[in-house]
Amino acid sequence: MSKILVVTSGKGGVGKTTTSAAIGTGLALRGHKTVIVDFDVGLRNLDLIMGCERRVVYDFVNVVNGEATLSQALIKDKRLENLYVLAASQTRDKDALTQEGVEKVLTELKQTFEYVVCDSPAGIEKGAHLAMYFADEAIVVTNPEVSSVRDSDRMLGLLASKSRRAEKGEDPIKEHLLLTRYNPERVIRGEMLGVEDVEEILAIRLLGVIPESQAVLKASNQGVPVILDDQSDAGQAYSDAVDRLLGKEIAHRFLDVKKQGFLQRLFGGRP
Amino acid sequence: MNILDLFRQRKKKEPTASIAKERLQIIVAHERGQRSTPDYLPALQKELVEVIRKYVNIEQDQVHVALENQGTCSILELNITLPDR
Numbered sequence: 001m002s003k004i005l006v007v008t009s010g011k012g013g014v015g016k017t018t019t020s021a022a023i024g025t026g027l028a029l030r031g032h033k034t035v036i037v038d039f040d041v042g043l044r045n046l047d048l049i050m051g052c053e054r055r056v057v058y059d060f061v062n063v064v065n066g067e068a069t070l071s072q073a074l075i076k077d078k079r080l081e082n083l084y085v086l087a088a089s090q091t092r093d094k095d096a097l098t099q100e101g102v103e104k105v106l107t108e109l110k111q112t113f114e115y116v117v118c119d120s121p122a123g124i125e126k127g128a129h130l131a132m133y134f135a136d137e138a139i140v141v142t143n144p145e146v147s148s149v150r151d152s153d154r155m156l157g158l159l160a161s162k163s164r165r166a167e168k169g170e171d172p173i174k175e176h177l178l179l180t181r182y183n184p185e186r187v188i189r190g191e192m193l194g195v196e197d198v199e200e201i202l203a204i205r206l207l208g209v210i211p212e213s214q215a216v217l218k219a220s221n222q223g224v225p226v227i228l229d230d231q232s233d234a235g236q237a238y239s240d241a242v243d244r245l246l247g248k249e250i251a252h253r254f255l256d257v258k259k260q261g262f263l264q265r266l267f268g269g270r271p
Numbered sequence: 272m273n274i275l276d277l278f279r280q281r282k283k284k285e286p287t288a289s290i291a292k293e294r295l296q297i298i299v300a301h302e303r304g305q306r307s308t309p310d311y312l313p314a315l316q317k318e319l320v321e322v323i324r325k326y327v328n329i330e331q332d333q334v335h336v337a338l339e340n341q342g343t344c345s346i347l348e349l350n351i352t353l354p355d356r
Contacts, residue, residue: 190288192288
């Protein structure tokens with residue numbers, strides 16, 4: 001049974017593309033044939049985060065318009081055997097995707113792939129709507145910050161009412177909360193919403209907490225999904241999230257402050 | 272954190288996260304309430320005004336349409352203010 005997974009948030013800049021790349025790569029690492037699809041037509045960036053930007057020849061819109069076949073447009077990952085990327089178009093405008101076109105491509109992808117990860121654009125307009133419309137499960141990426149939490153709640157409302165599952169009266173989209181850019185130090189000081197606060201407000205299942213980490217920028221600089229940096233806190237947190245997505249019960253990590261030595265505290269050691 | 276922060280921390284300690292949580296709880300509850308009203312209400316209101324106008328001259332804001340949920344039953348409340356004769 002193949003699954004369509006949407007990574008969405010409403011708000012921009014919270015880590016949707018980073019998450020799509022990490023989760024998609026994590027699924028492939030665990031032996032599942034996976035494709036990550038960029039729905040951000042006009043502002044594609046998944047190709048950069050995945051490090052395949054120079055190998056994009058045909059894109060999603062080309063396939064929708066019949067200008068290329070799916071196998072021509074799919075970019076095979078250089079690191080993992082069963083991982084593919086379908087890039088968004090950079091030159092077209094966001095109206096280039098149609099519901100029928102997206103449905104046709106997703107149906108075709110479902111025949112070959114176990115997981116289709118849809119990287120949603122920000123906002124709640126057409127692109128974001130198409131990215132979530134056909135989804136079976138949704139990962140709602142949220143920062144512990146007021147505007148992001150509010151937008152996530154809005155997105156949860158849309159997932160529950162404007163998706164195909166909702167319109168056809170099928171089982172609802174399974175929703176997962178992924179809290180990113182989490183800083184336990186600031187939470188303890190009362191400067192940042194804690195994981196329990198966000199869980200209480202949004203009231204959906206917590207998939208994982210990704211700590212604010214230097215590893216994320218380091219990974220995107222190099223075009224390597226951060227999950228492949230298995231020494232990093234963010235990489236390990238994403239890895240746990242993928243395991244939970246696949247049904248494993250794993251305790252949440254990186255919620256506490258690392259203990260600092262006295263000298264480190266005096267001289268400003270960065271945690 | 273450096274040596275100065277250690278002293279600074281002693282003083283002002285206004286935990287802003289709790290303010291954020293409180294504000295979010297209020298706005299999210301409010302917006303969820305609005306979300307549950309069906310999106311045909313504005314159109315229904317407009318058409319009602321048009322029908323009534325065939326007989327009585329009223330303004331758009333003289334018709335109030337509200338949908339209330341009480342348990343399993345929904346009550347559609349229409350409040351039409353007719354002009355003085």
